[in-house]
Amino acid sequence: MTTRVSAYISLPGQTAEAFTHWHEVFGGELNILKYADQPMEGMPFEPDPNAVAHATLNFPGGSIAGGDSMDPENTYPVEGTAYSLLVTVDSPEEGRELIAKIVDAGGEVGMPFEQAPWGDFYGSVFDKFRVMWSFSTS
Numbered sequence: 001m002t003t004r005v006s007a008y009i010s011l012p013g014q015t016a017e018a019f020t021h022w023h024e025v026f027g028g029e030l031n032i033l034k035y036a037d038q039p040m041e042g043m044p045f046e047p048d049p050n051a052v053a054h055a056t057l058n059f060p061g062g063s064i065a066g067g068d069s070m071d072p073e074n075t076y077p078v079e080g081t082a083y084s085l086l087v088t089v090d091s092p093e094e095g096r097e098l099i100a101k102i103v104d105a106g107g108e109v110g111m112p113f114e115q116a117p118w119g120d121f122y123g124s125v126f127d128k129f130r131v132m133w134s135f136s137t138s
Contacts, residue, residue, distance in 0.1 A: 033054045087136070
């Protein structure tokens, strides 16, 4: 059996913009499917045709999936939780470059990317969608 774990993120109407931004930062292959792009018969709810039904970003070493949140009355916090997406990089320089791309696009550093007590470099950044990305060297 082959098991693979990927992150799935629901964002309130920002999924297309967020995945496009992450594609600019990390590269890879981006696919965005809106509800208007698929048959709507049999749906248990009436989605906005322009909402993202499913998005995937596949890049070397990982993937992220997501969609627009369909429950406007119960939004889930993106920031202020115990969750982050961990990106393991080959070098401190690569980590700094990726963090700079996120910060330059409207993000902010949560924890400076510096050498940690265990010897690797580690730090975190919040992107403009308030998703926390943690970076570590291998």
